[in-house]
Amino acid sequence: MSLIPSIFGGRRSNVFDPFSQDVWDPFEGFFTPSSALANASTARDVAAFTNARVDWKETPEAHVFKADLPGLKKEEVKVEVEDKNVLQISGERSKENEEKNDKWHRVERASGKFMRRFRLPENAKMEEVKATMENGVLTVVVPKAPEKKPQVKSIDISAN
Numbered sequence: 246m247s248l249i250p251s252i253f254g255g256r257r258s259n260v261f262d263p264f265s266q267d268v269w270d271p272f273e274g275f276f277t278p279s280s281a282l283a284n285a286s287t288a289r290d291v292a293a294f295t296n297a298r299v300d301w302k303e304t305p306e307a308h309v310f311k312a313d314l315p316g317l318k319k320e321e322v323k324v325e326v327e328d329k330n331v332l333q334i335s336g337e338r339s340k341e342n343e344e345k346n347d348k349w350h351r352v353e354r355a356s357g358k359f360m361r362r363f364r365l366p367e368n369a370k371m372e373e374v375k376a377t378m379e380n381g382v383l384t385v386v387v388p389k390a391p392e393k394k395p396q397v398k399s400i401d402i403s404a405n
Contacts (some may be wrong), residue, residue, distance in 0.1 A: 297359040308387040315381040324376040335360040
């Protein structure tokens with residue numbers, strides 16, 4: 246089992262996820278000319294950032310989302326509520342300026358737009374969503390409505 250993380254670059258991903266774009270290609274770039282490889286690399290970087298990684302955990306009090314958005318400022322990120330129960334996180338990282346004399350050896354950092362949407366359960370208080378950003382990590386907290394417990398009324402039993 247120790248070989249699996251090294252083959253897939255140590256990413257935490259679900260191999261069985263049909264929508265996952267973490268697919269390792271051993272022949273990547275092997276048969277393509279260098280100019281086509283550069284364009285493919287750029288497209289892959291944009292696709293990687295398009296699927297920004299987000300953790301979602303549920304606590305007894307709230308739904309908590311954490312997104313790693315290194316290099317982005319809070320002004321470059323949007324957190325929105327849509328259709329009363331859809332949380333949308335979006336933004337854009339601009340591509341680094343290229344100078345005519347620059348010679349790039351490798352481009353691995355992603356750039357471009359990203360958007361993630363999450364449909365929340367009905368107990369989410371969407372009007373009380375709070376978001377903070379610190380050190381490139383966006384944290385969104387969506388409080389949950391307390392569970393309604395059924396009212397129980399005790400009935401005294403009388404003797405006849």
